[in-house]
Amino acid sequence: NFRVDDQDFIEDPFGMNASRMEADVNIIMTQKSNLLNLKKAVRSAGVEINGIVLSGYASAIATMDEDEKELGVAVIDLGGQTSNLVIHTGNSIRYNDFLGVGSNHITNDLSMALHTPLQIAENVKIRHGNLIETSNEVIELPIIGDEENRSSVSLEIVHSVIFSRVEETLMILAKSLEKSALKEQIGAGIILTGGMTKLKGIRELAQSIFPAMPVRIGKPSDIAGLFDELKDPAFSTVIGLLLYKAGEHTQYEIDFQQRLLHSKTVYEESLNDIKIANTINEVEENKESKQEKKQKGESDDSDSFSFDDLPDIGSENSNPFKKLANWARQLF
Numbered sequence: 551n552f553r554v555d556d557q558d559f560i561e562d563p564f565g566m567n568a569s570r571m572e573a574d575v576n577i578i579m580t581q582k583s584n585l586l587n588l589k590k591a592v593r594s595a596g597v598e599i600n601g602i603v604l605s606g607y608a609s610a611i612a613t614m615d616e617d618e619k620e621l622g623v624a625v626i627d628l629g630g631q632t633s634n635l636v637i638h639t640g641n642s643i644r645y646n647d648f649l650g651v652g653s654n655h656i657t658n659d660l661s662m663a664l665h666t667p668l669q670i671a672e673n674v675k676i677r678h679g680n681l682i683e684t685s686n687e688v689i690e691l692p693i694i695g696d697e698e699n700r701s702s703v704s705l706e707i708v709h710s711v712i713f714s715r716v717e718e719t720l721m722i723l724a725k726s727l728e729k730s731a732l733k734e735q736i737g738a739g740i741i742l743t744g745g746m747t748k749l750k751g752i753r754e755l756a757q758s759i760f761p762a763m764p765v766r767i768g769k770p771s772d773i774a775g776l777f778d779e780l781k782d783p784a785f786s787t788v789i790g791l792l793l794y795k796a797g798e799h800t801q802y803e804i805d806f807q808q809r810l811l812h813s814k815t816v817y818e819e820s821l822n823d824i825k826i827a828n829t830i831n832e833v834e835e836n837k838e839s840k841q842e843k844k845q846k847g848e849s850d851d852s853d854s855f856s857f858d859d860l861p862d863i864g865s866e867n868s869n870p871f872k873k874l875a876n877w878a879r880q881l882f
Contacts, residue, residue: 551640561641562801576643578604602806606634606646608790611798613743613768614638621737626723627786628746630654635723637732642800645730649722653746656715663711664703666691674708681716681751684709716752720759739764745784
């Protein structure tokens with residue numbers, strides 16, 4: 551948000567007249583080594599990097615609507631390796647946090663608790679992942695290092711392992727939300743997105759952890775030509791990156807290459823009109839000021855001649871007025 555003179559909470563000061571302007575900004579930082587390693591990993595796959603965007607921010611772009619941006623919303627991206635929290639209020643990012651826990655950690659927990667291979671644990675998570683209903687049904691799973699025998703496992707154990715990890719993750723993110731001191735500004739509630747949101751009952755669990763706040767599962771925005779397979783919370787970050795490149799970013803921001811991005815198209819004609827209008831006003835004010843001074847009998851130093859007042863109508867070598875000015879300075 552911007553502060554223009556004595557006016558607070560100005561979202562876009564473009565075109566306003568002011569003598570002083572201030573801005574509250576959210577700076578996203580990371581270790582340089584992490585960024586370099588990320589670039590190396592991407593380029594080693596034969597892909598060139600066009601830009602770097604915070605993944606939680608990209609997911610927020612893909613899932614938020616205009617009302618949520620205006621009212622304030624917290625977007626929680628529950629991915630495979632990480633979970634990200636982004637708070638968006640007043641059409642800008644106000645806070646972001648990162649947690650190195652994702653749905654892959656649930657798979658690891660199941661593999662260790664059930665003594666079964668990771669791929670089998672992943673299948674169990676997808677088929678039997680339920681955070682609401684428990685079952686005493688027993689399933690048979692292969693054992694790590696023993697291809698001949700299988701173990702019998704109750705789905706109640708599966709439910710307990712998954713529930714514990716998801717609850718812990720959401721509670722840590724809830725503490726981060728409290729730490730942001732922006733909870734009271736989140737009028738639109740919580741958006742859950744990412745692959746972990748496919749777990750049945752995760753919205754109800756989040757509702758109990760974030761009381762008095764609406765919670766919904768966020769899917770990517772409906773884009774013309776988008777395949778149905780991509781209209782899934784797991785692809786929110788990817789779709790958000792495409793939308794970011796298409797200009798769906800905040801009104802003012804500086805990207806990782808320190809370029810200023812603006813969400814509106816600025817035409818030079820409008821800027822010229824503003825400059826001309828200001829120039830005319832200044833000329834009229836100067837004329838009135840000179841007339842008042844003449845009436846009062848005061849001297850006007852602005853009428854005195856100065857070489858610095860000569861117009862710059864070309865380069866120094868080709869402008870005869872500049873040559874004359876330099877020559878006069880050398881003489882006197």
